[in-house]
Structures are given as structure tokens and as C-alpha cells.
Amino acid sequence: MSKHTIHVTINGTAYESTVDSRTLLVHWLRDDLRLTGTHIGCDTSSCGACTILVDGKATKSCTMFAVQADGRELQTVEGLEQNGQLHPLQEGFHEEHALQCGYCTPGMMMTGLALLQSNPNPTEEEIRVGISGNLCRCTGYVNIVKAIQYAGKKMREEQRSPVIAGEGGGE
Amino acid sequence: MIPDSFDYVTANSVPEALALLKEHGDDAKILAGGHSLIPLLRYRLAAPAVLIDINHIDGLEYLQETDGTLHIGALTREAELDASPLIRNRYPILYETAKNIADPVVRNWATVGGNLAHADPANDHPATMLALGALLVVEGPAGKRFIPVDEFFGENAFETTLQAGEMLTEIRVPAPTEGCGGAYLKLERKVGDYAIAGVAAYVRLDAAGLVTYAGIGLTNVGPAPIKARAAEQSLLGKPLDEHTIQQAADLAAAASQPTSDTRGPAEYKRAMVHTLCTRALNKAHARATGGA
Numbered sequence: 001m002s003k004h005t006i007h008v009t010i011n012g013t014a015y016e017s018t019v020d021s022r023t024l025l026v027h028w029l030r031d032d033l034r035l036t037g038t039h040i041g042c043d044t045s046s047c048g049a050c051t052i053l054v055d056g057k058a059t060k061s062c063t064m065f066a067v068q069a070d071g072r073e074l075q076t077v078e079g080l081e082q083n084g085q086l087h088p089l090q091e092g093f094h095e096e097h098a099l100q101c102g103y104c105t106p107g108m109m110m111t112g113l114a115l116l117q118s119n120p121n122p123t124e125e126e127i128r129v130g131i132s133g134n135l136c137r138c139t140g141y142v143n144i145v146k147a148i149q150y151a152g153k154k155m156r157e158e159q160r161s162p163v164i165a166g167e168g169g170g171e
Numbered sequence: 172m173i174p175d176s177f178d179y180v181t182a183n184s185v186p187e188a189l190a191l192l193k194e195h196g197d198d199a200k201i202l203a204g205g206h207s208l209i210p211l212l213r214y215r216l217a218a219p220a221v222l223i224d225i226n227h228i229d230g231l232e233y234l235q236e237t238d239g240t241l242h243i244g245a246l247t248r249e250a251e252l253d254a255s256p257l258i259r260n261r262y263p264i265l266y267e268t269a270k271n272i273a274d275p276v277v278r279n280w281a282t283v284g285g286n287l288a289h290a291d292p293a294n295d296h297p298a299t300m301l302a303l304g305a306l307l308v309v310e311g312p313a314g315k316r317f318i319p320v321d322e323f324f325g326e327n328a329f330e331t332t333l334q335a336g337e338m339l340t341e342i343r344v345p346a347p348t349e350g351c352g353g354a355y356l357k358l359e360r361k362v363g364d365y366a367i368a369g370v371a372a373y374v375r376l377d378a379a380g381l382v383t384y385a386g387i388g389l390t391n392v393g394p395a396p397i398k399a400r401a402a403e404q405s406l407l408g409k410p411l412d413e414h415t416i417q418q419a420a421d422l423a424a425a426a427s428q429p430t431s432d433t434r435g436p437a438e439y440k441r442a443m444v445h446t447l448c449t450r451a452l453n454k455a456h457a458r459a460t461g462g463a
Contacts, residue, residue, distance in 0.1 A: 133274025
């Protein structure tokens with residue numbers, strides 16, 4: 001077994017940690033850093049509950065070792081809310097009632113975030129394909145799709161008038 | 172489960188990866204996208220002593236069409252095939268394959284080379300590359316060599332003809348010429364599940380509409396990826412019509428060796444090979460003659 005010192009930026013904060021080579025990224029996030037917003041579902045890359053962003057790419061953190069994250073930038077669900085302000089995705093899930101038990105929600109939101117970053121105005125079909133690797137066992141997909149549409153709309157509006165993003169607002 | 176203990180090393184270049192493979196021998200496994208390997212480690216179906224992470228190698232992720240050949244770097248992510256206009260416009264069979272692999276999040280990491288080198292008959296690229304007649308570029312202690320894809324897979328799952336110390340570095344696919352067309356069709360219970368059956372078909376027709384090349388590969392209906400040679404042979408020199416397609420589908424179904432499991436009885440899977448082969452050949456025909 002080998003141990004490795006890794007440097008990882010998570011939600012803008014730099015972390016240094018020593019991990020076993022076999023420590024999975026999701027376990028390091030949850031057990032070592034106590035960032036428990038990222039959930040563990042199937043543990044074998046089927047369900048998507050553990051989805052986070054690694055260098056901007058949606059990634060199932062149960063299927064990557066922590067050591068592989070060395071030098072990379074991660075975003076987890078904890079990073080969505082900024083200064084007490086819910087992210088449009090969080091607001092969308094709230095407004096559209098897109099969670100029942102809520103277990104899949106962090107993964108759904110992170111997959112939704114990556115989707116909206118690469119495709120700001122996806123069709124319903126594109127959203128459904130985009131989240132096809134994230135399972136909701138309450139089967140509440142209709143409202144999850146609506147929530148991502150809600151977030152997409154709001155993010156596009158913020159792009160046009162970035163009042164919320166900056167203190168001063170406008171250009 | 173947590174994987175058994177292993178050492179983790181990174182390679183920053185192909186020569187470095189080869190040196191590490193030489194140093195660690197059979198105890199080492201290459202870690203590319205990891206979306207087949209890591210679940211295997213987690214189930215403890217594999218327990219290599221060393222993982223060689225090749226994700227930091229620059230210059231192994233590319234899609235380039237030059238001199239009548241599509242060059243695919245072994246580390247190219249499936250998501251790149253998915254997003255590439257070149258693939259979508261020129262290689263619909265590869266676009267359909269990428270779209271069918273696992274799910275979009277997995278495809279962000281999963282690699283074309285890994286999908287082949289893992290040699291799981293349930294993987295999708297083996298069938299497609301068998302249909303396309305791809306050539307695999309392998310590097311090892313003795314330098315570079317080329318393996319036609321139909322000589323790459325063993326008789327059992329997870330077996331390849333890669334020698335000790337060798338790694339797959341590139342996949343070469345003949346670029347389409349006039350009269351070429353292909354398709355990949357897969358039947359699955361849900362996104363991300365293994366195929367019930369999958370069929371890749373690729374054809375080239377001459378000016379008179381007669382078949383000058385036919386490639387047919389089958390997914391997850393046998394102990395290893397299957398090239399339906401008799402079905403391919405049956406089409407050569409003939410037009411693609413209802414009769415010849417029916418005959419090829421009969422031969423492809425006969426070449427399949429499915430087993431009964433939770434995805435259905437063997438008889439059903441064989442029938443699905445027949446159906447998918449018929450549809451794939453019809454689609455390949457339409458594409459070869461300028462249709463969609």
C-alpha cells in the first residue's frame with residue numbers, strides 16, 4: 001500500500017491531505033473532510049448519487065481514487081450556495097418540488113450544473129439524456145427536469161443582468 | 172467494498188508507462204478511465220499490486236482524420252466521440268456506439284482504448300471496431316506493432332493478445348469512402364445496463380450497389396466479442412436486399428452464443444441478434460446510399 005499527499009481545491013478552498021492509494025474520492029470527501037453532501041448510492045458508478053464536478057466535468061466520485069484528484073479542482077453540492085443565496089439549481093429543486101426523499105438530489109444538481117454549463121438552454125430531451133446516469137428511486141423525474149429547466153432559465157437571466165453575482169451589479 | 176491494497180504510480184508519457192509496466196510486470200494494471208477497472212477492484216474480482224495511472228499522459232487523447240484513416244488516441248474519452256462533429260458527420264456508427272456506452276457522466280472519463288483493452292464482450296467498441304475493420308497500435312518493449320482488431324480478442328472475456336509490457340496507444344479506422352455506411356444498434360433494459368444484445372454493421376458498396384466489404388460485430392452474446400464472419404462473407408458481391416439481409420441476419424444469429432440470464436433466455440437473445448442485424452444492415456445500406 002502506498003500513501004500519497006494530495007493537494008485538491010474544493011469549492012474554492014485548498015486542501016492538503018495524505019491518503020491511501022485505495023481511498024475512493026467519495027470516501028475521502030465524506031469521511032475525512034466531512035463534506036457529506038455528496039451521497040453514496042450504489043458505489044459502482046450506476047446511480048450517480050455521488051456525482052461531483054472534477055475540473056468542471058461531472059464525475060461519479062465512487063469510481064475515482066482520491067489520489068487521482070491531486071492537483072484538480074472539485075465542486076461539490078456544498079459549493080452551490082453562495083453568501084446565503086441559494087444557487088438557481090437549489091432554488092429550482094425547491095420551487096418545482098424536485099425531491100421526494102432527496103437522496104439523489106446532490107448528484108442530480110451537480111449533473112444538472114455540468115449540463116447547464118455546457119448547454120445553457122437544453123431541451124427536455126437533452127436534460128433527460130443528461131441525467132440518464134443519475135437514478136431517482138422515488139421516480140420523480142418529471143419535476144427534476146422542470147427544476148433544471150427553471151435553473152437554466154434563471155442562469156440565463158443572470159447572465160444577461162448579473163446583479164446577483166456581483167455587489168455592484170451591471171457592467 | 173474497498174479495493175484491496177495496491178501501489179499507485181503515474182505515468183506522464185508513453186515511455187514512462189512502458190518502463191513502469193516493465194518494472195512491475197504482471198502485477199500491474201493500467202488505469203485509464205477506470206470505469207470498468209475500479210468496480211472490478213471494488214468487487215475484488217481483480218487485485219493488482221500496482222495501478223499505473225495514464226490519465227496524465229499528454230497527447231493520447233485525439234481524433235484526427237488524415238490520409239484516409241481516422242486516428243483515435245487510446246485515452247480519448249467517449250464524451251469526445253459524443254461531442255465531435257467529425258464523428259457525428261463522418262462516422263455515425265461510432266457516434267451511435269459512444270451514445271450507447273454507459274451514461275453521459277461515465278462517458279466523461281471512459282476511454283475508447285479502455286473499452287477495447289478491457290475486452291469485455293459486453294463492451295460496445297469491440298463489436299463496432301470489428302465491423303469497421305480497425306487496426307490497433309500497440310507499444311511495448313519491442314517497439315510499436317499493429318494488431319488487426321479481429322486478432323486482438325481472446326476466446327474468453329477479458330483476454331487479449333497484448334503481450335507482457337505492451338499497451339494500446341491508438342485505434343485506426345478506415346475513413347469512409349463513396350458507398351460506405353454503418354450502424355450500431357443495442358438493446359438494453361436501461362441506460363448503463365449491459366446489452367441484451369448489440370449488433371454493429373458496416374458495408375461498402377460499389378457503383379452497381381454490390382457489397383465489396385461487410386463487417387458485422389456482436390455485443391454481449393458470447394464469451395468474447397464476436398465477428399460474424401459467415402454473415403459477412405454471405406454478403407460479398409451481392410446487393411443488399413431483403414433476401415441477402417435476411418440470410419446475413421440468419422448467419423449472425425447462428426454465430427451468436429448467448430447464455431440465459433436475467434436479461435432473457437438464450438433463444439430470445441439470438442432472435443434479437445437477428446432483428447438488430449437486419450435493422451443495422453438496413454440502416455447501413457441507407458447511409459451507404461446517401462440516406463440517414
